[in-house]
Amino acid sequence: xxxxxxxxxxxxxxxxxxxxxxxxxxxxxxxxxxxxxxxxxxxxxxxxxxxxxxxxxxxxxxxxxxxxxxxxxxxxxxxxxxxxxxxxxxxxxxxxxxxxxxxxxxxxxxxxxxxxxxxxx
DNA sequence: AACGTGACGGCTT
DNA sequence: AAAGCCGCCACGT
Numbered sequence: 001x002x003x004x005x006x007x008x009x010x011x012x013x014x015x016x017x018x019x020x021x022x023x024x025x026x027x028x029x030x031x032x033x034x035x036x037x038x039x040x041x042x043x044x045x046x047x048x049x050x051x052x053x054x055x056x057x058x059x060x061x062x063x064x065x066x067x068x069x070x071x072x073x074x075x076x077x078x079x080x081x082x083x084x085x086x087x088x089x090x091x092x093x094x095x096x097x098x099x100x101x102x103x104x105x106x107x108x109x110x111x112x113x114x115x116x117x118x119x120x121x
Numbered sequence: 122a123a124c125g126t127g128a129c130g131g132c133t134t
Numbered sequence: 135a136a137a138g139c140c141g142c143c144a145c146g147t
Contacts, residue, residue: 043129057143060128077128085128092128 024052025062032063035076038103039119040112042080049121060085075099076119082112 027050035041041049044056052058063074075096079085086093088110097107105117 047129054130055143056129057127058129061144062128064128066128074128079128080130096128 024050024055024058027051028059028062029072032059032072032074032077034121035073035119038105038117040076040078040082040100040105040114040117041119042114043077043085044080045118046077056080078112078114082114082117083110 028046031046031049032041042056043059044054046059047053047055050059059077063072063077066072066074084093084096086096100112101107105112
């Protein structure tokens with residue numbers, strides 16, 4: 001189960017062309033929920049695995065709207081350079097940093113060695 | 122419709 | 135190695 005607080009949108013009413021609100025969101029959250037403890041994935045990687053190549057920013061946008069207390073392991077998603085996408089030393093940055101350190105993920109300065117910690121499904 | 126704003130990414134400096 | 139630049143995508147004004 002992945003629904004630890006999925007924002008819920010109404011069903012799609014139009015059958016024409018506009019994607020339903022939240023289209024792609026489920027696939028993205030499913031992918032993130034599969035990232036194992038002690039590993040990370042980049043926004044772009046998550047998007048690609050969800051079948052939405054090129055939509056890294058969509059992944060970030062969805063995570064930014066994730067309700068607090070969600071069981072989705074949002075903290076295992078980092079940018080393509082192995083850095084956390086928050087202002088350095090902001091409280092959000094520290095929250096993510098601590099969560100990752102909690103799972104034995106090592107930082108070299110402000111970044112993670114993706115060659116070592118990237119999730120490879 | 123135009124323009125600004127991001128939990129992005131790849132390339133160039 | 136770090137910072138710019140610019141392209142990208144989804145949204146709000």
